Amino acid sequence: MSITWIEGAPLRALNTFGVTAQARQLCRIESLSDVPRALARIRDQEAGLPCVLGGGSNLLITGDIEQTVLQPALLGRRVVREVGTRVIVEAMAGESWDALVRWSLRIGVCGLENLALIPGTVGAAPIQNIGAYGVEQRDTFESLDAINLHTGRMRRFDAKDCAFAYRDSVFKQADGGAWLVLAVRYTLSREASLKLDDGEIRSELASCGIESPTCLQVADAVSSIRRRKLPDPATLGNAGSFFKNPLVSTAQAAALKAREPHLPVWPAADSVKLAAAWMIEQCGWKGYRDGDAGVHSQHALVLVNHGQASGAELLGLARRIQDSVEQRFGVRLEAEPVVVPAATL
Ligand SMILES: Cc1cc2nc3c(=O)[nH]c(=O)nc-3n(C[C@H](O)[C@H](O)[C@H](O)COP(=O)(O)OP(=O)(O)OC[C@H]3O[C@@H](n4cnc5c(N)ncnc54)[C@H](O)[C@@H]3O)c2cc1C
Structure with missing residues (x-):
């Protein structure tokens, strides 16, 4: 069968943070010709859009997912x-x-x-x-x-x-x-x-x-x-870099450099890119751990799950990091991973 439907599907093995959550329904599609049929059935069942899942390496799942989780397992x-x-x-x-x-x-x-x-x-x-x-x-x-x-x-x-x-x-x-x-x-x-x-x-x-x-x-x-x-998600849950390097105007970068001369910056297309890892480290977060939610000891950009951290705990830590970086540098870091169910970061 090239479409698999699983009710109450556990998601822990399907996200590289390794957080525990459940999908009300998981739909895995293995054949291109079955995609329209699967989507039509999902549309009949629910009003909202399904949540698309690839390898789960750029996701922070913060709770059970009520809409269908759709995994396109198309190969070739x-x-x-x-x-x-x-x-x-x-x-x-x-x-x-x-x-x-x-x-x-x-x-x-x-x-x-x-x-x-x-x-x-x-x-x-x-x-x-x-x-x-x-x-x-x-x-x-x-x-x-x-x-x-x-x-x-x-x-x-x-x-x-x-x-x-x-x-x-x-x-x-x-x-x-x-x-x-x-x-x-x-x-x-x-x-x-x-x-x-x-x-x-x-x-x-x-x-x-x-x-x-x-x-x-x-x-x-x-x-x-x-x-x-980089930590291997098979041994330490993570989603790679959690924050993007912020892009700011040349004037804002110059003002920041005047205050923080060691801040690494790079030219980007009509803007300047700031080193998020450096800013996070300056705020004292590198190697930080609260329960099982933490910041990698070698990589300030990488949030890690030491075992049983929930998605909500990792989200809370991300918000605290954002707040402290904003307080010191006046720049709000943006998250790279997609947060599901959707939440503002
Ligand atoms: C250790 C580690 C290192 C990493 N290094 C890098 C790096 O160097 N550079 C980098 O850019 N990223 C990096 N990442 C992040 C991640 O690997 C990438 O973003 C990757 O493309 C996510 O793929 P995925 O299949 O796991 O997507 P998922 O995490 O499953 O999904 C990510 C987003 O894409 C959507 N999506 C997935 N598949 C589809 C589809 N077929 N159609 C529509 N939407 C879809 C999802 O709905 C979700 O919004 C790293 C992650 C880890 C864990």
Whole structure:
């Protein structure tokens, strides 16, 4: 059967924070042709929109979920078209993102190597325009197919339609949340165009004695750095960086730098990006723990569940961090993960 319905589904194993909660109903769809039928049944059963779940690695679940939790477990990857050195690849929403990166490298195409080992599914990658090590998925994004959860209408989105921005897209906006992403396409290349300047990629490659890296070696270097630096959700619940680096005007950044000369800042498109981790650390939160909710000891941006923290406790901690950073720096941090059931952060 390619649609599975589970009443009272436990969600603990389906979110990387590892918080305990229940979905009134979970619907897992494994075949594209079953999507319209499943959506029609959900529309008949309930007035609100279902809650779409990928790998649960960018979610903070703060309580039981009353609407249907919809998991598009659609699998498949293929080369759509090759034109010269350009290769358009397509992957279905339920594919693992890292498996897509590794497959693309195996077939000899480059472009996704800096995004190796980001947890989660292909369908979620455009939602917050995932990024790491100086690259975002929008850099190679070609198009995606989605189905409207209200109407069942199918639509193809190009990059402009998606309105990608730093950890953001149209799908995170109030009127953009009604789409279920089904398949995503990327334009990759047979020729490498390596981006090695961000983070520790160069030093990692050098420590392995690699002077002229291949795309695969860059992906391996990124994966090693990530394994070393980030807690593995299998052993310590987390959702990666919990806060975005705030974007402020040049004038606001200059005023802040005058007061806080050590604050790391980077130029961004007509704004300035501030280091959220540094601000959180300055407020004394790094390594903080209250019960089982805490801040990682090596990474001030990463909130962690040491075992039995509830989503509400993690949300409370996030709010306290936001308040203290705002009090000291006058900047309100924004959360990266999506909070369900919806709550203001
Ligand atoms: C250890 C760790 C490291 C991380 N590092 C990074 C990083 O370097 N860069 C980065 O950008 N992120 C990072 N993340 C966050 C996360 O991996 C990404 O945001 C990822 O894309 C989430 O995928 P998911 O399938 O788990 O989505 P989920 O957490 O299941 O869902 C996230 C959001 O996307 C929506 N969604 C999911 N699938 C679909 C779909 N098919 N159609 C429509 N909406 C959908 C959900 O409704 C939800 O709003 C990290 C997380 C962890 C745990």
